[in-house]
Amino acid sequence: MIDRAGGAAAFAAACLIAPAAIALPQPDTFELRNGMQVVVIEDHRAPVVTHMVWYRVGAADEPRGQSGVAHYFEHLMFKGTRAVPSGEFSRTVARNGGQDNAFTSQDYTAYFERIAADRLEVVMRMEADRMRNLAITPDLILAERDVIVEERRQRIDNNPTAVLGERMLAMLYPHHPYGTPVIGWLHEIEDLSFADAQTFYRTWYAPNNAILVIAGDVTPERVRTLAERTYGRVRPTRDLPARDWVRDPPDIGPMRVVHRDEKVRQPSISRLYRAISYSTDAGRQAHALDVAMEILGGSETSRLYRALVEDQQLAVSAGAQANTSGLGGGSVGLFATPAAGIEVAALETAMDAVVAEFLRDGPTEEELARAKNKLAAAAIYAQDSQDSLARIFGASLAQGESIADVVTWQDDIMAVTKDDALAIARETLNLDRSVTGVLLPAEAAP
Amino acid sequence: MIDRAGGAAAFAAACLIAPAAIALPQPDTFELRNGMQVVVIEDHRAPVVTHMVWYRVGAADEPRGQSGVAHYFEHLMFKGTRAVPSGEFSRTVARNGGQDNAFTSQDYTAYFERIAADRLEVVMRMEADRMRNLAITPDLILAERDVIVEERRQRIDNNPTAVLGERMLAMLYPHHPYGTPVIGWLHEIEDLSFADAQTFYRTWYAPNNAILVIAGDVTPERVRTLAERTYGRVRPTRDLPARDWVRDPPDIGPMRVVHRDEKVRQPSISRLYRAISYSTDAGRQAHALDVAMEILGGSETSRLYRALVEDQQLAVSAGAQANTSGLGGGSVGLFATPAAGIEVAALETAMDAVVAEFLRDGPTEEELARAKNKLAAAAIYAQDSQDSLARIFGASLAQGESIADVVTWQDDIMAVTKDDALAIARETLNLDRSVTGVLLPAEAAP
Numbered sequence: 094m095i096d097r098a099g100g101a102a103a104f105a106a107a108c109l110i111a112p113a114a115i116a117l118p119q120p121d122t123f124e125l126r127n128g129m130q131v132v133v134i135e136d137h138r139a140p141v142v143t144h145m146v147w148y149r150v151g152a153a154d155e156p157r158g159q160s161g162v163a164h165y166f167e168h169l170m171f172k173g174t175r176a177v178p179s180g181e182f183s184r185t186v187a188r189n190g191g192q193d194n195a196f197t198s199q200d201y202t203a204y205f206e207r208i209a210a211d212r213l214e215v216v217m218r219m220e221a222d223r224m225r226n227l228a229i230t231p232d233l234i235l236a237e238r239d240v241i242v243e244e245r246r247q248r249i250d251n252n253p254t255a256v257l258g259e260r261m262l263a264m265l266y267p268h269h270p271y272g273t274p275v276i277g278w279l280h281e282i283e284d285l286s287f288a289d290a291q292t293f294y295r296t297w298y299a300p301n302n303a304i305l306v307i308a309g310d311v312t313p314e315r316v317r318t319l320a321e322r323t324y325g326r327v328r329p330t331r332d333l334p335a336r337d338w339v340r341d342p343p344d345i346g347p348m349r350v351v352h353r354d355e356k357v358r359q360p361s362i363s364r365l366y367r368a369i370s371y372s373t374d375a376g377r378q379a380h381a382l383d384v385a386m387e388i389l390g391g392s393e394t395s396r397l398y399r400a401l402v403e404d405q406q407l408a409v410s411a412g413a414q415a416n417t418s419g420l421g422g423g424s425v426g427l428f429a430t431p432a433a434g435i436e437v438a439a440l441e442t443a444m445d446a447v448v449a450e451f452l453r454d455g456p457t458e459e460e461l462a463r464a465k466n467k468l469a470a471a472a473i474y475a476q477d478s479q480d481s482l483a484r485i486f487g488a489s490l491a492q493g494e495s496i497a498d499v500v501t502w503q504d505d506i507m508a509v510t511k512d513d514a515l516a517i518a519r520e521t522l523n524l525d526r527s528v529t530g531v532l533l534p535a536e537a538a539p
Numbered sequence: 540m541i542d543r544a545g546g547a548a549a550f551a552a553a554c555l556i557a558p559a560a561i562a563l564p565q566p567d568t569f570e571l572r573n574g575m576q577v578v579v580i581e582d583h584r585a586p587v588v589t590h591m592v593w594y595r596v597g598a599a600d601e602p603r604g605q606s607g608v609a610h611y612f613e614h615l616m617f618k619g620t621r622a623v624p625s626g627e628f629s630r631t632v633a634r635n636g637g638q639d640n641a642f643t644s645q646d647y648t649a650y651f652e653r654i655a656a657d658r659l660e661v662v663m664r665m666e667a668d669r670m671r672n673l674a675i676t677p678d679l680i681l682a683e684r685d686v687i688v689e690e691r692r693q694r695i696d697n698n699p700t701a702v703l704g705e706r707m708l709a710m711l712y713p714h715h716p717y718g719t720p721v722i723g724w725l726h727e728i729e730d731l732s733f734a735d736a737q738t739f740y741r742t743w744y745a746p747n748n749a750i751l752v753i754a755g756d757v758t759p760e761r762v763r764t765l766a767e768r769t770y771g772r773v774r775p776t777r778d779l780p781a782r783d784w785v786r787d788p789p790d791i792g793p794m795r796v797v798h799r800d801e802k803v804r805q806p807s808i809s810r811l812y813r814a815i816s817y818s819t820d821a822g823r824q825a826h827a828l829d830v831a832m833e834i835l836g837g838s839e840t841s842r843l844y845r846a847l848v849e850d851q852q853l854a855v856s857a858g859a860q861a862n863t864s865g866l867g868g869g870s871v872g873l874f875a876t877p878a879a880g881i882e883v884a885a886l887e888t889a890m891d892a893v894v895a896e897f898l899r900d901g902p903t904e905e906e907l908a909r910a911k912n913k914l915a916a917a918a919i920y921a922q923d924s925q926d927s928l929a930r931i932f933g934a935s936l937a938q939g940e941s942i943a944d945v946v947t948w949q950d951d952i953m954a955v956t957k958d959d960a961l962a963i964a965r966e967t968l969n970l971d972r973s974v975t976g977v978l979l980p981a982e983a984a985p
Contacts, residue, residue, distance in 0.1 A: 158785040260792075263791065267713060267718060268606075268709070268719065272713060272714075280786060281785070339604040341724075342725065345709065346706070346797075347797050348796045349796070350792060350794045351793050
């Protein structure tokens with residue numbers, strides 16, 4: 094599964110709030126002797142646990158020419174060890190009443206299980222086993238490659254919005270690895286070999302490159318005991334590579350791309366700008382950017398929605414998103430779908446005018462307060478979901494933040510001023526670092 | 540010096556005809572025991588020789604994150620060996636009445652000297668010496684890096700046309716190394732280290748990765764004697780890396796980029812399409828593409844010039860170029876400069892109409908004959924220049940062609956049919972594989 098909330102998937106991000114960015118109570122954390130970091134979030138409301146292992150490796154770490162190998166490897170992790178044959182991992186979890194899944198982003202690869210608290214050791218044993226002991230064969234690998242080729246066809250190539258998004262990211266990041274899709278370029282997926290997969294596994298899958306996050310009906314003491322008995326026995330990797338990604342030249346645009354496809358029923362326009370992220374910013378700039386984008390387009394009370402949908406009736410939807418969680422930087426996006434009979438060009442002009450007015454005058458006090466309250470409230474809602482709790486800490490740590498960054502997030506959001514929000518909006522919403530994408534039906538006139 | 544006729548430099552190519560593509564008489568060729576290829580083109584009109592060493596390495600072979608190192612290394616090659624101290628190479632050539640220079644493209648790095656025929660051994664000795672024996676120091680390397688940063692500022696960053704060209708190539712090749720500029724991204728040039736340069740030198744500079752081309756008043760026998768005495772003593776490299784470049788996804792557009800700069804006096808529009816090259820095509824497709832682009836925009840009698848400049852008076856210049864010499868593929872380009880008072884958008888619409896008409900109807904017999912004769916004539920003119928002769932064979936061999944490809948080029952051009960030219964033009968001039976670039980003054984309205 095490709096994690097759409099990850100680094101470069103900005104525009105397609107399912108959730109408005111970066112998962113790396115919600116204030117929560119302090120969890121317990123410790124490190125095993127082999128370097129594996131452990132985070133425990135006690136949640137005794139029900140006798141279940143969410144168990145996640147986050148590897149500090151994602152698509153952005155792939156060797157050049159082997160795009161897709163990180164996600165490919167996520168699939169292979171279900172293909173069995175000597176102790177747990179292919180398919181048996183998920184069957185064992187299900188037999189014990191649990192669920193499991195995995196996801197890959199530019200920045201991380203994560204495996205999770207939700208299971209009754211008294212079965213926790215079962216999944217820890219199996220997860221620790223497959224960290225090193227996968228018994229994959231060339232035949233298995235070839236078969237799974239076909240599965241991924243088909244997954245790419247369905248998720249990207251048959252989806253005009255995804256095709257456009259992939260092209261926009263390739264333009265926004267001409268050099269940085271975020272320009273390469275997480276699932277990989279088709280011709281490179283087709284060329285992935287057994288040796289590529291083996292090398293990737295041996296290089297990156299190690300306890301000293303992993304974060305164990307357990308949320309649920311468990312104590313830190315019990316987790317420590319179980320972790321030492323399972324993960325604690327896995328030897329660390331000595332020469333873990335640095336996650337040293339190439340950077341892009343600063344100014345590259347303004348760029349545009351048009352994608353026409355007969356499957357498009359509704360034209361739309363979107364724009365991505367390169368941005369800072371929680372991992373790359375100094376001080377509270379990423380917080381201020383989240384607030385600014387919330388004001389500009391985070392809801393139906395935002396500038397873009399009110400102007401384009403309600404007042405001018407040029408659009409049936411309009412908004413903005415901030416993807417501020419990437420280890421290698423972030424992005425922000427604007428999007429709008431024209432109302433019937435409205436040309437995309439006219440909608441774009443109106444959208445640009447809303448942005449220009451916002452950048453000229455900045456937010457009102459009322460807008461600022463509303464946006465901060467809404468973002469801060471999300472931190473409270475997140476505590477209702479054990480899965481969210483575990484994901485927030487896991488993703489944040491895997492993307493270079495500290496537990497303190499997560500815990501103080503809510504306060505930091507509340508500290509953002511009008512000037513902070515306006516300054517980072519002005520810096521970010523710069524067409525010289527943007528790609529505008531237009532999606533049109535095949536039959537539309539040029 | 541950056542070689543603008545190389546691989547990706549399509550649009551800026553100084554000469555209309557790909558240097559890799561001109562039919563000439565058969566030269567003598569042989570190989571030294573260490574794998575160095577030697578080509579001798581006898582030319583006894585004057586007692587001078589042109590001596591070139593072509594290395595099969597260019598910017599496209601650079602390690603990721605070290606863009607610019609190939610060109611940087613070209614500079615370092617003048618920094619001295621134990622036998623020939625820094626600066627002494629060029630001084631010795633000059634003292635002997637000669638000239639020397641060097642150039643780097645995506646596909647190759649070449650060093651050349653023109654000197655009196657009886658001094659040939661002097662340059663062969665010095666060139667063979669610096670193939671392995673450079674005595675570069677970290678201090679020297681840092682100083683030269685500043686020279687290159689300044690070169691980049693002058694050639695690219697202060698030149699709006701070059702900035703736009705760099706961005707267009709980055710978009711046209713989102714993954715392939717041709718998307719990275721030969722001179723390198725500024726922030727990567729600034730980070731180049733002594734170790735990067737040393738590794739690049741040791742990896743690629745070797746007799747079995749080099750082609751010696753000597754044109755002039757010399758015999759193959761004498762060249763062999765001198766070559767065995769000089770280059771023949773240089774040990775080959777055992778594990779020369781494969782030149783195995785990543786490829787791009789097939790369809791990526793249509794894309795656009797606008798560059799505004801206060802230094803722009805005259806707006807212009809250009810478009811690049813990805814294309815085949817002599818190295819990647821099958822049969823005579825590259826020949827047919829050269830012919831098609833000559834008809835479309837190669838001269839003042841071309842379709843584009845006549846329609847846009849003469850008939851409609853929308854442009855002060857208009858034309859097309861084919862860059863069909865890249866080892867990793869080629870590109871073709873269209874360009875036009877609007878007449879006073881004409882909007883770029885109107886000019887683009889008219890340009891598109893000329894292309895559409897050409898792709899619908901194809902060339903006339905008269906156009907075909909004129910284009911083929913013009914291209915073939917260039918092969919004849921090239922024989923007047925010793926430098927051109929040497930460059931054509933050197934570049935063609937360094938870019939994966941054979942001597943036979945060069946020798947039969949003129950005949951192959953004459954064999955192109957109307958259908959050949961139309962078929963490859965239709966395949967190539969596809970907006971889904973194109974970038975349109977617009978250059979505007981800073982003050983112009985959007």
